[in-house]
Amino acid sequence: SQQGEEDPQALSIQEGENATMNCSYKTSINNLQWYRQNSGRGLVHLILIRSNEREKHSGRLRVTLDTSKKSSSLLITASRAADTASYFCAVQDSNYQLIWGAGTKLIIKP
Amino acid sequence: NAGVTQTPKFRVLKTGQSMTLLCAQDMNHEYMYWYRQDPGMGLRLIHYSVGEGTTAKGEVPDGYNVSRLKKQNFLLGLESAAPSQTSVYFCASSARANEQFFGPGTRLTVL
Numbered sequence: 001s002q003q004g005e006e007d008p009q010a011l012s013i014q015e016g017e018n019a020t021m022n023c024s025y026k027t028s029i030n031n032l033q034w035y036r037q038n039s040g041r042g043l044v045h046l047i048l049i050r051s052n053e054r055e056k057h058s059g060r061l062r063v064t065l066d067t068s069k070k071s072s073s074l075l076i077t078a079s080r081a082a083d084t085a086s087y088f089c090a091v092q093d094s095n096y097q098l099i100w101g102a103g104t105k106l107i108i109k110p
Numbered sequence: 111n112a113g114v115t116q117t118p119k120f121r122v123l124k125t126g127q128s129m130t131l132l133c134a135q136d137m138n139h140e141y142m143y144w145y146r147q148d149p150g151m152g153l154r155l156i157h158y159s160v161g162e163g164t165t166a167k168g169e170v171p172d173g174y175n176v177s178r179l180k181k182q183n184f185l186l187g188l189e190s191a192a193p194s195q196t197s198v199y200f201c202a203s204s205a206r207a208n209e210q211f212f213g214p215g216t217r218l219t220v221l
Contacts, residue, residue: 097155
């Protein structure tokens with residue numbers, strides 16, 4: 001069963017705006033990871049946040065983790081056309097397996 | 111470094127045929143994984159391996175078998191393909207608790 005659930009399922013914004021995607025999960029985790037998938041291609045790792053961390057930054061990406069609410073958010077600032085892709089969260093369980101959500105499809109309009 | 115490669119990129123099978131998908135990684139990773147991705151869904155884990163000679167079942171293992179005879183290779187076999195196995199298959203590798211590195215995927219259609 002899928003554990004990570006992203007919200008919204010789809011998001012369309014103007015270039016230059018910020019995009020926020022949310023992820024909820026159900027059980028305890030080692031870490032939570034965000035990946036990007038361009039249409040028809042393999043997934044690319046974006047950022048990993050451990051269960052004892054609350055916030056992490058990487059370039060234009062900001063990830064927060066709230067273990068009490070079992071939720072995470074991914075913020076992409078100053079969006080670009082090249083950010084158009086599907087974004088997936090995945091939670092790593094105690095067996096080091098990743099359990100994936102269904103993804104958020106992000107469209108950046110020029 | 112090539113990273114993670116998958117062979118073939120595309121394949122069409124008839125129901126009942128068999129095939130093997132090959133995954134290779136050159137990053138000396140211990141862990142390797144096979145996933146399937148269906149439209150509108152996230153990845154579902156089929157089988158995984160935590161080291162050479164070891165394999166384990168994931169979330170959706172039925173109808174698939176795997177082997178990890180060499181550390182750098184992870185094979186996924188379909189013994190008798192069914193239309194329900196039409197999907198995109200991704201291989202990934204990782205060092206235990208770190209991020210996974212993905213191959214480009216194999217698009218399989220079973221008629």
